[in-house]
Amino acid sequence: MENLKIRNTIVFYLNGQRIEVTGADTLKPFAHYLRYFLDKPGTKIVCSEGDCGACTIMVANFRSGSLQKFQAINSCIAPVFSLDLSHVVTVEGLADEQGLSVVQKAFVANNGAQCGYCTPGFVCAMTALAEDCVIENKPITAKKARNYLTGNLCRCTGYEPILKAATSIDLKEVKSLTRYVSKESLADFVSLSNSVEISGSNFKINMPTTLAEAAEIKSADTRIIAGATDLGVLINKDKFSLVKVLNLVHISELQKVQFVDGKCKVGARVTLTQLEESLKMHSPEFAEILKIFASPQIKNNATLVGNVVNASPIADTIPALMILNTVIVTLSKMGSRRIAITDFYKGYKQLDLLPEEIVTHVEFQIPRADQIFKLFKASPRKDLDISVVTFAGLFSLDQKMITDTRIAFGGVGPVVIRMHELEKKFIGRQFTQELFTTLSHFVEKEISPLSDLRGSREYRLKLGENLVKKCYTEISTEYGL
Numbered sequence: 001m002e003n004l005k006i007r008n009t010i011v012f013y014l015n016g017q018r019i020e021v022t023g024a025d026t027l028k029p030f031a032h033y034l035r036y037f038l039d040k041p042g043t044k045i046v047c048s049e050g051d052c053g054a055c056t057i058m059v060a061n062f063r064s065g066s067l068q069k070f071q072a073i074n075s076c077i078a079p080v081f082s083l084d085l086s087h088v089v090t091v092e093g094l095a096d097e098q099g100l101s102v103v104q105k106a107f108v109a110n111n112g113a114q115c116g117y118c119t120p121g122f123v124c125a126m127t128a129l130a131e132d133c134v135i136e137n138k139p140i141t142a143k144k145a146r147n148y149l150t151g152n153l154c155r156c157t158g159y160e161p162i163l164k165a166a167t168s169i170d171l172k173e174v175k176s177l178t179r180y181v182s183k184e185s186l187a188d189f190v191s192l193s194n195s196v197e198i199s200g201s202n203f204k205i206n207m208p209t210t211l212a213e214a215a216e217i218k219s220a221d222t223r224i225i226a227g228a229t230d231l232g233v234l235i236n237k238d239k240f241s242l243v244k245v246l247n248l249v250h251i252s253e254l255q256k257v258q259f260v261d262g263k264c265k266v267g268a269r270v271t272l273t274q275l276e277e278s279l280k281m282h283s284p285e286f287a288e289i290l291k292i293f294a295s296p297q298i299k300n301n302a303t304l305v306g307n308v309v310n311a312s313p314i315a316d317t318i319p320a321l322m323i324l325n326t327v328i329v330t331l332s333k334m335g336s337r338r339i340a341i342t343d344f345y346k347g348y349k350q351l352d353l354l355p356e357e358i359v360t361h362v363e364f365q366i367p368r369a370d371q372i373f374k375l376f377k378a379s380p381r382k383d384l385d386i387s388v389v390t391f392a393g394l395f396s397l398d399q400k401m402i403t404d405t406r407i408a409f410g411g412v413g414p415v416v417i418r419m420h421e422l423e424k425k426f427i428g429r430q431f432t433q434e435l436f437t438t439l440s441h442f443v444e445k446e447i448s449p450l451s452d453l454r455g456s457r458e459y460r461l462k463l464g465e466n467l468v469k470k471c472y473t474e475i476s477t478e479y480g481l
Contacts, residue, residue, distance in 0.1 A: 005194045010084045014038065015093030016180040018188070021080055024200050027242050029232070030083055031055040031075040034090060042091035042120045043075055048236040050074035050229055051384065053152035056121035056297055058089040058128060058177055062189040064252040069135065070177045071273070071300040072128040074151070077232025078301065079225070081205055081247060084196065085189045089177050091120035094127060102173040103127050103165075112165035118154035125152050126166050128296065130174045140167055150383040151295025193250070205245045211360060214248060215333050220355030222246045226268065227301035229294075230310055246358075254360060266362045272299040272307075282366050286320055289375040293317070295384045305359050308341075311349050311415070318416040319392035320375055323406035324364040330357040348414035371396050371404075372475055376467050380454065387411055388455045391467040400431045400481060409467075412447035412460055419446050431481055436472035440465040 009022040014034075025033065029048075034040040034057075044054035055076040061068045062085040070089065094101040100108070103126050113119050129148040133140050145166035155162075196207035206222075208214045218224070222244045225231060234240040248254050254267035257278040264282065266275060276290040276299065293299060293316045307317045308328065318341075326341040332354060344352050353359065367373040372395040379385040390410035396403045405426040407419040422442050429435050449460035475481060 007192060007194055007196045008198050010081050010196070010198070011188070011192055012083045012086045012088055013180065013185050014040070014088050015090060016182075018185070022198060024203065026079070026081040026198055026205060027203060027245075028080050029076055029236060030057070030078045030080050033080050034075065040090050040092055044117055044120060045076050046118070048076050049233045050077045050298055051151075051153060052118065053121040053125060053295065053297060054118045054154070056124040056152065057091075058124055058131075059083065059300075060087040060177070060181070061249075062086060062186070062193075063249070063255055065190070065193070067181060067186060067189075070128065070131050072125050072148075072151075072297050073301050074229075074297045077228055077236060079228060079232065079235075079242070081196075081198070081207065081245070082225070082228060082249065082301075084207065084249070085192060087177075087181055087185065089180060091124055093177075093180065094123065096175060096179070101127065101175065103130055103169055106165040106169045107162075110161045110165040110168060112161040114154060114156045114162075118152065118156075122149070122152050122154075122162060125149055125296070126169070127177070129166065130169050130171060131177060134171050134174050134176065140169055140171065142167055147291070148296055151297040153384070195250070203243055203245070205242075205247065207247045207250050209250045209252075211251060211253065211331055211358075214246060214251065214358055215331050215356075217246055218332065218356050218358050219244070224248065224309075224358065226303040226306040227271065227298075229298050229302040230306070248358075259366070262368070263363055263365055266304050266364075268303065268305040268358070268360050270303060270305075272302050272304060275304055283373065285367070285373045285375055289316060289320065289377060292377060292383060298384075305362055308344075308362055309351065309353070309359055311345060311351055313348065313413060313415050314387040314390065314411040315416070316377055316387055316390060316410075319390045319408040319410045321362065321364055322408035322416055322418050323392050323394045324367070326362060326364040328359055329361040329363060330354075331360050332357045336360075342418055345415040367394060372479065374471050374474060376470060378463050378467065386454065389449075389460050389463040389467065390416075391464075391471070393471050395426075395431075395475070397431055397481075402426045402429050402431055407468075409443070409447055409464060412449040412464060417447060419443070421446055431472075431475075433472055433476070436468055440468035443468060 009020050010026045031045050034043050046052045046054040056072050057075045058070045060070045195209050198205040206217045224246045254269040256267050258265040279287040307315050328339045328344050330337045374393045376391040378389045379387050392408045394406040405423045410416040443464040449457045451457045
């Protein structure tokens with residue numbers, strides 16, 4: 001490897017105190033390490049799946065030479081090594097020498113404490129909200145509070161006191177968590193910005209700083225860990241063990257979203273939160289569907305590439321990528337490849353990806369101004385829920401004549417399905433309700449849904465039909481067609 005200075009410890013700052021971890025402890029779930037090794041029991045562990053939010057902490061990552069803003073994440077599914085070169089603040093660190101923080105005081109004043117067990121997670125989530133609103137110079141609204149609370153599920157004393165607590169926070173009184181960030185800690189991170197390799201008798205963790213290093217390390221038995229929002233659950237449930245780990249978090253070029261020639265290029269370490277923010281101006285429809293992808297705690301860690309490579313047929317981003325001429329970019333010691341996403345999925349959880357390859361980027365076309373882009377997600381509840389059926393549609397019209405159509409469905413087969421035959425039936429036809437109603441019945445010709453706990457085969461077939469009809473209704477209303 002080119003980088004001769006290889007570190008064998010993980011370093012982070014916890015409520016301003018420098019912590020160094022080595023050996024097998026770096027593999028532990030961060031919440032577990034907080035509670036049982038650092039004596040910080042305020043962070044609770046309940047579901048161990050990243051769903052309930054009791055384990056919420058605040059993290060500011062040092063990436064690409066600078067410290068990012070503090071964000072809330074689920075610490076129960078985040079391995080210790082993933083917090084390398086980060087400032088971490090737990091509920092114990094929210095108060096200062098003057099007493100409780102303004103957020104904590106708001107919860108006390110409005111009786112938002114519930115039974116108390118999940119309260120630290122709520123308080124940390126609302127601290128993230130307060131930090132963001134101060135940065136954006138915007139007030140805290142009930143709607144914004146609800147969005148930030150989607151990852152905190154307990155409502156044992158009702159929701160109203162929690163919302164009142166959130167909207168009563170005096171932003172002028174907020175003392176930023178950046179008070180824990182010193183020049184010395186940043187200089188420390190700069191000095192530690194080199195590759196990491198930690199090994200033991202039965203495990204090995206590599207965190208390189210260049211793609212060339214990563215390509216040399218990747219082998220068939222090496223598991224790439226990004227946000228661990230899915231894999232962390234399997235580890236906690238004893239369904240998977242980490243042996244050889246490759247983490248790409250310190251590779252700067254993988255942390256960028258780039259817009260060039262009508263395309264969006266997304267690095268493997270770009271989080272869904274980062275992507276959502278980047279797409280607001282370029283593709284509002286894509287940004288909107290990401291709002292209901294998951295909770296802020298999940299999106300602040302999860303990556304687009306992780307969602308693509310995980311290859312779930314109900315992955316929320318894949319239908320959109322399917323119709324946007326997406327290309328998967330890979331790298332190995334043998335060189336790089338560019339694979340059309342329509343060729344990338346070979347079957348359920350089967351990919352056109354060699355054992356030694358790394359997916360470095362995902363590139364997709366941004367819908368043009370003359371194209372109509374629609375994305376739908378059907379799930380039992382709006383927020384923080386797994387999809388039953390997903391839909392993506394892209395339409396080009398000349399007056400009211402449909403000149404091009406691309407449609408994809410998720411949740412209706414072993415992989416996300418591009419509806420080629422249905423697309424052909426739209427071409428050259430007038431954009432009318434009658435057309436969409438008629439063609440909605442052809443959906444069942446190309447999909448083969450199964451029945452499971454989230455929905456029966458018949459239910460998914462009906463959803464498929466109805467989402468085609470919904471597509472017409474939304475487009476005709478929004479565009480006056």
